[in-house]
Amino acid sequence: MTSSKGIALVDLDDDGVDHAFRADVLEGLTQEQKAIPARWFYDETGSQLFEEITQLPEYYPTRAETEILRARCAEFVALIAPGSAVVEFGSGSSVKTPILLDCIAPGAYVPLDISGDFLRASAKQLSAKFPGLPVYPVEADFMRQVALPDEVSGLPKVGFFPGSTIGNMVARTSVDLLRSMRETLGEGAKLLIGMDLIKDPQILEAAYDDAAGVTAKFNRNLVTRINRELDGDIPEDLLAHEARWVDEFARIEMHLVAQEDMSFEVSGRRFAMKRGESIHTENSHKFERRTSTTLLLAGGWTPIRRWLDTEERFSLILAEATIPRSAP
Template sequence: MTANSGIALVDLDEDGVDRAFRADVLAGLRQRQKAIPARWFYDEEGSRLFEEITKVEEYYPTRAETEILTAQGEAFADLIGPGRAVVEFGSGSSVKTPLVLRAIDPAAYVPLDISGDFLRASAAALGEKFPDLDVHPVEADFMRRVRLPDAVAPLKKLGFFPGSTIGNMVPRTAVDLLRSMRATLGADEGERPMLLIGMDLVKDRKVLEAAYDDAKGITARFNANLVTRINRELDGTIPEDALEHRAVWNDTLARIEMHLKATRDIAFEVSGESFSMKQGQTIHTENSHKFTRRSANMLLLAGGWTPVKRWLDSEERFSLILAKSTEQREAP
């Protein structure tokens, strides 16, 4: 593996705290319906817990997506072709990312992630599996345009965004992300880039709720770790024992919602600012939108991507979509 030490593009304050993390948490806690963006789950411990979630019986998306990636390698190779720089939005999965890399024979691999320690660890582990592949980890918030390393700038690009993370965002934020991905990959600077993206599908409510509230309680620990992180990094005093995990299906908005529900009245501080919650109030911590074929296509098109091919697993629970940057034109 040829790898740099990682480019850090995270804006830290004088205390070494991510400014965006502090701003998002404080803004979210000030709202009537308290809410914190799901991307802040993924410190080192959060990333580790999510890897555990992917292995529990109830959590089908990883198994379904892995099935597609395993079965469709030849199709990926035909449609994507060799020699691209694979830019993964998030630290690479130890299972899914190698399947893509083996299928398409890339020229370089660039994982982007806001969790620097987890990013470097996963990049190093992947480099051991692909010793001849140039790996360039970049510590950055991929919700915004990211400047890629100079070494990969001349290469054709394939964005890789597995796991239906796009479903964590409300539609306007998802569209903004798809547009920033397009900018990161250099959509208007030569050959149009491609994007391989996972999107989970609408299905039975009981299946969906169980996937986000597993019997072992790992998802509950994952949710609670966000509070642990806030207390540690933002001088928080949130009583962790007073919040419990909740996962519910919102049929109107076609999404699973995760919340932390107060089991009693509480008062606390974060970064010197005071907050309170009544018993029964919640902090909304995650959405996981589910898609139909039409809603997935509409979202991609709104974000500047034209769907090329769609694959489903054998039980039709999950979709993996290959899209190409939409060519700019003046007419609607």
């Protein structure tokens, strides 16, 4: 039995715009270093563009993670309770999610995503591939605790957070997200999470600035969305995509850099940028074993198994919810 019924938990204002989107954009544009959280990339167009990015020759994470998923199926079966509800934080990839679902034979699949249209399309595709699998899409901001459908309340839970999306956040926000995931999934849950690894900066920069310009289009689509949904007039053609490795923070940063002085309006408020100033649109932190372990433990998860691809570019980690301990 399948279900395509979605549960909408996004808070919209009278104009039909997500309150959090408007607030994040307006606050971000007032900062000295203008910045907008990367989660707002993923409207329907942005989600489709990201799927294109995952197929690019420069973008190794999807291939590396897919290799791990295919190679370690027997271990997943041994470590994940049979009949578990797979709760995916972000709409399922057309490549990675079916591999996991086919491997562990779950009792249900619950994709969570803030982009409702892309979520429902993804859920429909997964339902067609797995006609006997109950699918319960939930439209929600998974940065906060989410109430899961009643239909999966009695099933063991395994969270799935592939693609190293955790790296898009600074450490404090990552820990908050991991804690909210723990609250969403509950006691006894497990989490299968992807984390990209530190490597040659040239490889990293190429992965976020591909020769075909798809990542640049993905980056500028954020401005297109702001102009469309928030009555903006940001001159998109005067903003250049830039990806840079910042070794001090072990991360790739994506920016939209002003090519000349400009002024613009968003939601009735005026802003200005000088030539060379940028809007910081994404961080993509890279990890090694100790930093990934520290992050998971701080978020309430204990790593129990870690896998790498054959070229040791990417890690996939299975963790279990840490039992809270009272203070001594």
